[in-house]
Amino acid sequence: MRMKCPRCPQSVGLALSVLCLLGSLGCVGSARVVSENVPKPPAGNTSDTSGASFAAEVRLRSELAALFEAPRFDxxxxxxxxxxxxxxxxxxxxxxxxxxxxxxxxxxxxxxxxxxxxxWDYRYETQLLTRAAIEGGVLLGDLIVHSNGDPTFNRLHTDPSEVFTAWANELKRLGIRTIEGRIIGDDNAFDESDLGAGWAWDYLGYGYAAPIGTLQLYQNTVSLEIRPGDMVGDPIVVEVWPAYSGLELTVLARTVVADAPFTINLSRLPGQSSLKVSGSVPVGAQAVTQTASVPNPTEFFVRSFRAALNDNGIVVRGDAIDIDELADADHVGTPRQLLVHRSPPLTETxxxxxxxxxxxxxETFLKTLGGQTxxxxxxxxxxxxxxxxxxxxxxxxxxxxxxxxxxxxxxxxxxxxxxxxxxxxxxxxxxxxxxxxxxxxxxxxxxxxxxxxxxxxxxxxxxxxxxxxxxxxxxxxxxxxxxxxxxxxxxxxxxxxxxxxxxxxxxxxxxxxxxxxxx
Known part of the structure; x- marks a missing residue:
């Protein structure tokens, strides 16, 4: 016996007619599904293959409708x-x-x-530049790090410590053993707005909402190793890696009884360096790692690079700073390139x-597109x-x-x-x-x-x-x-x-x- 529904074409047959009897899927209140998804049968002399294909499509539509139109998804x-x-x-x-x-x-x-x-072959470039002369193993001025937004200085690609070591070796090959000036981060390829458009403030402390810059290290995040204190009521222990993040931690979270939930919340306001760590960690719990965003990606990059240069035998006399801190007089003269580092191609990034x-x-790709004009x-x-x-x-x-x-x-x-x-x-x-x-x-x-x-x-x-x-x-x-x-x-x-x-x-x-x- 074939059951009929006044809203279903008779040619669709039993499969769709039965569908109309199912309260969660049928014709009642689901005209939009029928109008979008029920095809007309093949016209004229239809081969067995086309008829089978048509029936298969009807079954597929019915089965997908059964999934997406179920009552629990009202x-x-x-x-x-x-x-x-x-x-x-x-x-x-x-x-x-x-x-x-x-x-x-x-x-x-x-x-x-x-x-x-x-x-797909597009690559980012990061340059080391200077306006200063090299005399007797000393760079008599500043070393400038300029990039157009390379996001790949992280362990998803090449370990930044390896890149910094390679840069130090190249500078030594050029005869530089001491840098008399500063390490300057030139981040002017992008504008000063470092947050994604429409982002909410309540998650800005987390690594997945890290600010965007042109000098970007470890995805502009640090790792927080979080573990309980020795006794209930003690502050939790938070260790930050790597250093030079610019974060000032305020630890509000406490150690709680063993069967309590493990909850950690990170809070940092836009442009602020203070990161509040709240929540609770059960006594005796294993350490967990959470990522936190850094407040100034440029400073994070150049401070880390300065430390790496010192570790690799190049003495840096000056500080590591964001180019925004410079006076206009410090920009006089066209810098020359000492070396260039290229990112993997877009196929990899x-x-x-x-x-x-x-x-x-x-967000880096989107700003890079904007940088074309x-x-x-x-x-x-x-x-x-x-x-x-x-x-x-x-x-x-x-x-x-x-x-x-x-x-x-x-x-x-x-x-x-x-x-x-x-x-x-x-x-x-x-x-x-x-x-x-x-x-x-x-x-x-x-x-x-x-x-x-x-x-x-x-x-x-x-x-x-x-x-x-x-x-x-x-x-x-x-x-x-x-x-x-x-x-x-x-x-x-x-x-x-x-x-x-x-x-x-x-x-x-x-x-x-x-x-x-x-x-």
Missing amino acids: HTLWGVVVRSLNSGQSLYRLNATKLVMPASNMKAVTLAATAEQLG GSVLMKVSQNLYA ARGNTVAGREVVRAVLASWGISPDAYVQYDGSGLSRYNYVTADMLVAILTRMHRDPKHTERFKATLPMAGRDGSLAQRMKGSRAENNARAKTGSISNVRALSGYVTTLDGELLAFSIIANHFHLPQSAIDAVTDLAVERLANFTRQ
Whole structure:
């Protein structure tokens, strides 16, 4: 017996008719799903293959609707698009043109525009410069460190201590054993605004919200090793690494009884060096490490470099300072280059951005884009992104960009827009493989290392994750059982469920796509 629903085309058959009987999924209150997702059957003399393909698409839509339209998601706003990159056909759409917060899926937008504008071979440069002469092993003046924003002086690439040692050796090869002047950090390639646009004050003390500069060391963060005191009521113990952070710690957290929760909060106001460490640590607990942002990246860099020079046998007489402290008279004369250090190419820095979801890299890329037309700044960078997206046919009505990383809650995108970018990157030969290689792979690496293990999506799906409070996102590519390549974007906003519940449904959807067959 075939059951019918007045809102479902009869040709769709039993699968969709049964769907209409399910209270959480059916036609009642779900006309938008039907209008977006039910295709017309193939016209004319349809082969068995096309008929099977049509039926398979109907089943896929029904199963995805069963996931995203379940009653427990009544208060959740999903934006979902699945598109075949073989045919260009949309296989599933839900709120595809609704603006939703993307969290770190904004990084995919930033990287795509950066790759298009600067190319995958783009490298940052850091120079050591001077206006002074070298006499008898002495540099008779200042040593200037100038960079256009290299974010890679960290252990994700080359250990900065190794770079500083190599610089010291090169200076000694040039005959320098003593620097009579100062170590000056020239950070003027970017503007003075060092926070991402739209960032909230309550997380500025944490490493993931580190300020942006042109001289950037250890991602402009330090590690805090946190452990309990000896007795209940004692202040906790906090050790900072590396030195020269410029932070002034105020430790308010106390040691508590053994079965109490371990909670640590970091608080630092914009432009302030005081970092407040509050919370509680159970007596006898193992030490944990937390990252904290530094107040002045330039000073952190040059102070650390000065110490490294001294450690490597070059005596520095002067202080390490930010160039903003100099009087105009100190800028007289054109400096000459002593050495230049080049970062890894965008193929590598882009992989760190996407796999580790490194906010600092994203904001640096955005300011670098702005630096193509003005002094590097976020506003100019957004205009470059807008121009790139417009050239790809993406309307400015489809997104609102504040920062480059997605940490701001003022960012909005549509799932359609993200899939359009994924489609563009796939179809452009200069981007295809390089862009995909930056994405985390399910069950293997980056932010997807522990997800979708044991499924067909493992070692198959490549996608960018996104997470801020009440926002989860996953956008990327997956290959079906038939070898068909799909692009997808799945974004959840406004949910009150645990993030793990959202991730579980998202992963099930991607696993279903990996198992899709038209046979």
